[in-house]
Amino acid sequence: MSMNPAPGDLVKARGREWVALPSPSEGILALRPLSGSEQDVVLLDPSLELIPVEPAGFDLPADAATTVQSKAGLLADALRLTLRRGAGPFRSAAQLAFEPRTYQLVPLLMALRLPVPRLCIADDVGIGKTIEAGLILRELRDRGEVDAFSVLCPPHLVEQWVDELKLRFGITAVAVTAGTAARLERGLPMSQTLFDAFPATVVSLDYIKAEKRRETFARACPDFVVVDEAHACVGTHKGKQQRFDLLSDLAKDPGRRMILLTATPHSGDKEAFGRLLSLVDSSFAEMDFDDPHYRERLARHFVQRRRVDLVSGDWHEDRAFPKHETTEDPYPLSPDHMAFQEAVLDYCLAVVEQAGTGQRERRLAFWGTLALMRCVGSSPRAALSALRNRALSQNERLEPRIYDEDGEDQDAVDLEPGTTFAPDDPALRALVSQAENLLNQPDPKLAALVKALRPLLSQGANPVVFCRYIATAEHVRDGLRQAFPHLTLAAVTGVLTPDERRDRVAEMAQGPQRLLVATDCLSEGINLQQVFDTVVHYDLCWNPTRHQQREGRVDRFGQPAPLVRSIMMFSPDSAVDGAVLEVILRKAEAIRKVTGVTVPLPQKRGPVTDALLAAMVLRRGATPQLVLDLRLKEGTTAMETRWRDVAENEKKSRTRFAQNAMKPQEVVPEWKKVRTLLGSPDDARVFLERAMACFGVPLETKAPVVLAHVEALDAGLRERLQQRNLTGSVRLATTEPAPAGAQRLTRTHGLVTTTAEALVEASLDPESLPGLGIGRVGAWSTPAVERVTWLLLLRLRHKITTHARREQLLLVEEAALVAMEEAALAATRNSTITATGEKARTLLNTPAAANMAPVARDRFITTAKAHLPALLKGPLADFVRNRAAELGQDHDRLRTAAPSTPRVSVEAVQPPDVIGLFVLVPSAV
Template identity: 75%
Template structure:
């Protein structure tokens, strides 16, 4: 006989009970073990089974083991923490390995209110754009609306994305780069593409933008795409044009969901911003920013918050970020170093004056001067390298290097630029002076030691950012001599991205040596791509960056969401003796700082660099005492005036941008209550901690408290549990954090932590299978007197299944589960949820005689069928209606109908039944 099973039905097959999941095709069953997870799902054909697949019931067994109050409460907590398929509107909440901040839920709510989510998330550096995009992705996956996705990002961010998706969201994605693609494609059938074979991918933009790959990817691209560093896809350079063509081709599919991420969406370039917005909605590219209706439409797709928006005002998320203290550290040059810098400057001015005839020649001379002076000001080693290097037809690359622009196809360049000057006796003499200085004590390095010493005494772990490779190696070697007890490493562009990541990871302290301090010397190849907040808590700008956003990016590696230190310190070093430092401070950094104070935003350099170059040259000449007539002859004063105007324009543009595009449509009171419902249903990090403490104590291995860290000594656990945890890479003594941000070397103790999940699953199994961990005595029935009740009260621990029908482009049927506690007096439910949990958690006031306890349990079992058919059935139905209303409220946009319907599966599973009577009855 053929029996048709619907999702949520209980069946018996192969000697055990299963839950039927949505079927992959007619006549085939997808079954999940009743107490298992989706990873244990089997697909079977009933016609091929030896024994027939039959309907089953989950009844409270007549011989259910009795238990005491403390163990009953532990079982209820374990059941709540084992479930991963929540029915609420935040279906993904049970899968997260972190506790999102309220503000990070705003993009998720925005996405849920769009029929085809397309978002531009333009939050500040370090706020958590990766987390916000991951929340949208995980939620749509758990709603059955996303079966495949691609994250497109610069090559140096690929591994970071793979790691974040795995560690925070439990998503296993594969990296697709020029180095991995051929291996992934090996052995695939000719008709199958890499993106068909691997539905979850993180793809290097520079690999996929090539024309021969772009077209194939467009055909196989999943219908959900995240684009990181999206601003790098809309410029005029060839590489950016290729990226834009790729993305605009993907965006032409009106059903494709896209989330674009950038910390610099506007930057005063209206045309580039319009191209970026066209990826969200083509009409946005041509509409006026002054049109209020346009801004209202855009606000549904565009969210931009600055750090200052979140640490003040109504959001007030101060606990998400450390306090940031910034200081300047001026230092003096020695006479020999000052004379050398002045000699180089005099030489350069001579070149400039002789090249004053032609515009191109003069501009090349300016660039050569600035490039050489940057290197000389960085270190004698970098200056010597620049004097030795010769430029061969690469003058077009000189300007971007001077102004700290990354190339389109590579990481930040940290090689010292060569000069365009012809070799002559004067230049050779400068090289000899540089060689001599490189062997003498370096006053800049000595100043760095002075700046670092108090930081290190306070226990800080600093990152020192240098501009050039030669400088970084010089600084690393010098600091190793001064601080021999510190772990000191350097990361520069000579390492591949993987080697950089490994070198940083290797600096993490071992369990045996947690107190060793770390000091990292890095070039700007690390100012983007690798998050450093878990290992470092201070930043020193050894070399001034000539692009203000670069300082922000450097500090953003350390001062970001997840930084465990309460204070992050940053130090900017410069010499008032140096003409080049003074010029950069006056022309660039001080002006950018004024705008940042006025707007809360660090603006990049104006796009037109001619005025910048002229203003820098004019400032250097005046500082060096060059006659003013020369600056007039070279028309450098024109550049200074133009630069002032550019900065004023940048400030006004940023103020207008903030007024137009600040995200004010959604308020904390609209977001926070929805998440609090989820926390109450699934268990907060505090609930997870309490459960693990009680469970470990029940297993005879209490947690050891060490300040803000807990130590779980897994080696003393039952052998079966040890083996299960070892399979999850947990062994020995595990360090657990009790609050975010988690200190280095620890993991936040959440419901998804392997220790929490394994303990919860073991306890539930022990209650359902008397032979599993029988020594624990985790039973399913009990009776005791309690001061929390005034009359006989039954508390039922339920596992409730719901069928969720998602009405999207393709209708999906999903199975969801909740753990529920209900308290019943007579034939009515008097408490549910946290109120019922309070009753169950109230300690028993006495022990009942066994005969009395058994009588109360027997009566509760006898009444159970009536309760299941009456008040419990009504509770489950009303819970389904409540869930449907929650989905409708979060998902509906301006009056549209709900896209989710919820149906309860009756009857619910009764996991436990406990009788509480007043006082000492």
């Protein structure tokens, strides 16, 4: 062999055996230790080695240590769990730190069936769009089709994406934001951008959209891009226009793969929806839904599922999501609080009546009224803050705040707005005095919250209480600390930086029971399902989608609690609460029941404002002046019409885009094959139980988790685990999702992979873990067979070539068990394979019937080893070739939908590595 070994060839260098991987450049070898992991790959130049690099083989040594049945089965499990370069068509499965649901594989299959994957994933909140995009990214990286990528997302989602990629997919990416870019660029050559230096990035859209940065990024942008919250990039607002210009430039490259994520693709804005679709394919902007050909083409790029479709439909994913129980908690206002609200509303209506007939003046007066009334309904402290504050210099910014549309300034989302009213008005000063007096009186709303929380907390719930304003959140936090002094309690508001918010939530996870008070700065950006299981809407949302976002932080994929509760607090005595319920929330809920989704407010807010004021006036029992009367009635009528239009459009949208083309029966069999080849989470659990018992440190069950006491393991193994930050007693969850403070036990968990690698290494080099008894040969009597059967544990290597614009050659591996009967070889001079896969594994794992005398054991082993060379040239060589052909068919089957997708060929590397040879003797012999 020349020292240009092909991928899969074995070489000897630096005193050990290695597997050759695809070379990064001419004359350089990429080598992975035969018994090592992906982290042990080295690059070397053969011409610089003191001892020449030589070809090597993997033979079963004459002095291979013997082992018993239980440890032979443990070795087979360990070998399967060490493999990271999976041979199956889902190559990414070997790298995942979680078990994806089958419905989450649909976008991946869609992507594999496109020559250039471009998808818009528009699943409901909480279904797992991040996971679905990550699966596509991980798969294309493991196939060698993607070298670099960028995730573009709003700034408050950057760190979450970095964490998700690392924890779930094993991908390390750097965050590129206004705060990190300068540090990342420091020291780089003038000719190199940070996107050249860092191939894996998560980028703040608000940082990169600026024109001077946009052009640089467009030139250096990787050919794989994920865009989160894509609907926020296609509107006509200046900031959205800049984002759209950026994405349009990227989409012009026909070879760029783009995955767009959004839970609200349409939102009632046809123009914005057309822009969104144009990023997938410019021709989709026409939106000719009446054309069957158009719909057929779009269906290959657009996937949209509601949770109800997955729970009650063919997917039967009811265990992937918790049950959701929603209740309302009405509370009465005290006479003083009611009098204050009525006084404020009377004052506001008087100001509106005096605003004149100019449209802008009247609209500003309407907004000022609603903004102040929101604060009044929230808490006396928020009302006092608003009454004391001066209005913004640009009063038009009041409208998005009123309707929970926070724009791009996430840090200011929960600040109380200032009033637009004259500061020297005696009536205004009287309201300030009235609010100050209320601060010293019992708060009926806070008392109702405490009453609602007591039974929940006694049942072990972990609630998060959402408030609209900072002043209210601080007021509620102080009150709850008095009511529940022994509880782990904290508040998270916009006064904290995004990193501080994340740290505070993470700190709370350590407490046995938690109670969080938060503003809507947490309704996006930080997933709370691992820490909290109950949502309390202390303040009503004025936009139904914000209401959904709050609950979606907790009620989502990965929630370990079987039941999520949500409580909506309101006062029937409050004109504010009554108006919001009547005009917005009740109607949105009615639409949700019909369509299965929460719809946003109609795009034009004027009728909404008019309808809310009309409802407040009528609930107050006041008779508005003629100047108000006509406009308010018109607004109410227009609002009703717009709600009907929104509901109808949403029903049409869901009918058009429901993803029904791919059925569970297409996805499930393919994933089952992967689980069999690589080992499922259940296989990982069984392996760890047996391995820890082998070390004399059995797992300890403390429902709902198990404890692995790694501090009691062998010193060498304990040191390896310490390098992975696994010390003390590790809490492991054996079911999905994992409870707070525990890690899901899967094949990629550090404890599983490190233990498996150590056991395989111990079989090859018994001195690495002396006394463990993990040998490579053995013989025992068993009831599992009727004739003497040889069972071979093999490591197969295949070369997979993807024939695309850029041809990719990859080395993949798999573990295999092959059984053949000794008598067949004696009779025909050729042995027939009698069992493989799970059937062979069953033979191996059947407990031995009795110990075999050493002399008899060695005789059976010697006979089998003598026939091994012939087996490797005959039936085993045929088995490996046939297995390569099967893999080729599996890969082709996933890409049959589009003939233009890359073709895949699979070539077996001969001979396979014989890791173990075991003789199974019938019990009667």
